[in-house]
Amino acid sequence: MDSPFQQYLGTNYVPTVDEAKEIQDLVEISGQKLRCIDTEIGQLQRQLDLLQAKQSGIHDFAEQHRALLSPARKLTQDIVEEIFLACLPEDRNPYVNATEAPMLLTRICSSWRRIALSTPRIWSAIHIVLPNIIRGQYPVPNYLSMEKNS
Helix, strand or coil: CCCCCHHHCCCCCCCCHHHHHHHHHHHHHHHHHHHHHHHHHHHHHHHHHHHHHHHHHHHHHHHHHHHHCCHHHHCCHHHHHHHHHHHCCCCCCCECCCCCCCCHHHHCCHHHHHHHHCCHHHCCCCECCCCHHHHCCCCCCCHHHHHHHC
């Protein structure tokens, strides 16, 4: 923006009373222009927000439909079962733990849960950690011997 006071900007110049009035008018005009620009920015921001919401909706729509084309959907159940078997640890029996196979496989989607639960081979060697009371660290009544004495 051009200013009749350009040469005085950034100096210690003291304006006259008439110049001060003129400078005050320039400041007020600048404030009005800023408010107009702020209003326009707000309108454009609302339009941008609407366009981004539309963009997000279209993106989600496309991604959901792209998922239908996933090659994994074409795998037969016997192939998925073999993949599940390959997910099991080889150096030990798998734990009953939601963060590792086979339990993890049941949490992915309903079809994986159905396949995992219907595949006996992935459940044939599971390491089940028994609570201390069952392992004998705490005395447990021997109910079998109690029945014989009755």
